[in-house]
Amino acid sequence: MKRPIYMDYQATTPVDPRVLEGMLPYFTESYGNAASNSHAFGWEAAAAVKTARERCARILGAEPIDILFTSGSTEGINLAVKGVAGARGAAGDRRGRIITCVTEHPAVLDSVAYLEQDGFDVVRLPVDADGRIDLAELESAIDEHTILVSLMAANNEIGTIHPIGEIGRICEQRGVLFFCDATQGVGKIPLDVRRDRIDILSFTGHKMYGPKGVGALYVRKAHPNVRLKCQIHGGGHERNMRSGTLNIPGIVGLGLACELARLEFETESARLRRLRDRLHRGITKGLDDVRVNGPLEDRLPGNLNLSFAYVDGEALMMDMKDVAVSSGSACNSTSLEASHVLQAIRPAEELQHASIRFGLGRMTTEAEVERVIELTTQSVRRLREMSPLYQLTKREGRSGPEVTDTSSGPDSAAGGG
Numbered sequence: 001m002k003r004p005i006y007m008d009y010q011a012t013t014p015v016d017p018r019v020l021e022g023m024l025p026y027f028t029e030s031y032g033n034a035a036s037n038s039h040a041f042g043w044e045a046a047a048a049v050k051t052a053r054e055r056c057a058r059i060l061g062a063e064p065i066d067i068l069f070t071s072g073s074t075e076g077i078n079l080a081v082k083g084v085a086g087a088r089g090a091a092g093d094r095r096g097r098i099i100t101c102v103t104e105h106p107a108v109l110d111s112v113a114y115l116e117q118d119g120f121d122v123v124r125l126p127v128d129a130d131g132r133i134d135l136a137e138l139e140s141a142i143d144e145h146t147i148l149v150s151l152m153a154a155n156n157e158i159g160t161i162h163p164i165g166e167i168g169r170i171c172e173q174r175g176v177l178f179f180c181d182a183t184q185g186v187g188k189i190p191l192d193v194r195r196d197r198i199d200i201l202s203f204t205g206h207k208m209y210g211p212k213g214v215g216a217l218y219v220r221k222a223h224p225n226v227r228l229k230c231q232i233h234g235g236g237h238e239r240n241m242r243s244g245t246l247n248i249p250g251i252v253g254l255g256l257a258c259e260l261a262r263l264e265f266e267t268e269s270a271r272l273r274r275l276r277d278r279l280h281r282g283i284t285k286g287l288d289d290v291r292v293n294g295p296l297e298d299r300l301p302g303n304l305n306l307s308f309a310y311v312d313g314e315a316l317m318m319d320m321k322d323v324a325v326s327s328g329s330a331c332n333s334t335s336l337e338a339s340h341v342l343q344a345i346r347p348a349e350e351l352q353h354a355s356i357r358f359g360l361g362r363m364t365t366e367a368e369v370e371r372v373i374e375l376t377t378q379s380v381r382r383l384r385e386m387s388p389l390y391q392l393t394k395r396e397g398r399s400g401p402e403v404t405d406t407s408s409g410p411d412s413a414a415g416g417g
């Protein structure tokens, strides 16, 4: 069976062969425990961890001592959010305020909801139609009890990039810790923890051509030291904040993935932006009533999220089986409900439009993009031909309400009046 074209790079990425090659010796030859300090096996492992830590730090503009290895971003986010709450939240009668926004990843939203049940005051900032927060709203949400602002660098569904430097500056001025879920940002957009005034930052290997099951948390050690309450107790690894024997091959792979991303970031993001824009133009040239979810500027280069009016989401996903993409329905369950991100940016009547997230990445080729344009156009046309509402609307010469997009090319203007 021919496999579909992979366009789901915001869900996960393949391991870059150069990363895999660097990891292999650490499974079967240099298999020591980095905590074994009495023999060469342990020293080799510790040296590999040291190099990886330096590489993870370098891509963030951090110091190696600021990097903790985790099992991925979900763990890093839990440690950051619950760790800050545990270290800071107990003082006084009030347990403290945590500010986040409605389009964050479930790892953030569920962690803050857990703390809310425990008495913390959670503010979830709304977003505009492009998924952007209002910085004035952020400022006025920060009160004297606020202990943490948790905002993502880039959204995994609609690609919106938050103004991380401006958010960092606001938090610094107000003396509030800033945690950034940069899982979609590291290696894709310019981030620098010092310039952007980030106190804690999480990322993961498998979204940046490294292995699954390994990630890192940046926790600033100096000026002043950011304190987190340990969530996984044991042998005292990772500055006593995260116990457990280190995943050496994974950590080596994460380090290599950071190094490759750092070196290739500029050419690769320009290439992805060009391919993404080509995909967008190609699809909207052949189809009307297509709307972009998320902004056209300040957007992840490899992300395109489109809504197709007059088409049912499930039917479109079934029809597009030759392309591996994500639908705009809740990605973490079998539910067909529109995702919390689309619900935050679209009025209810638009949520039944089929939405597809196209995620492009390092292995995406121009030929694949051309093929996906063809396949998407064919599928949407075929389904619309079967839609009585679409036929009726087109016969009456109206263009679809609320769905035309100025960026949709010349065809979307057809039929007005």
Ligand SMILES: *Cc1c(COP(=O)(O)O)cnc(C)c1O
Pocket: 010, 011, 071, 072, 073, 074, 075, 105, 107, 152, 154, 155, 156, 181, 183, 184, 203, 204, 205, 207, 215
């Ligand atoms: C994938 C993702 C996560 C979760 O990362 P894991 O390493 O898979 O646990 C968190 N936040 C965002 C924005 C993501 O895209």
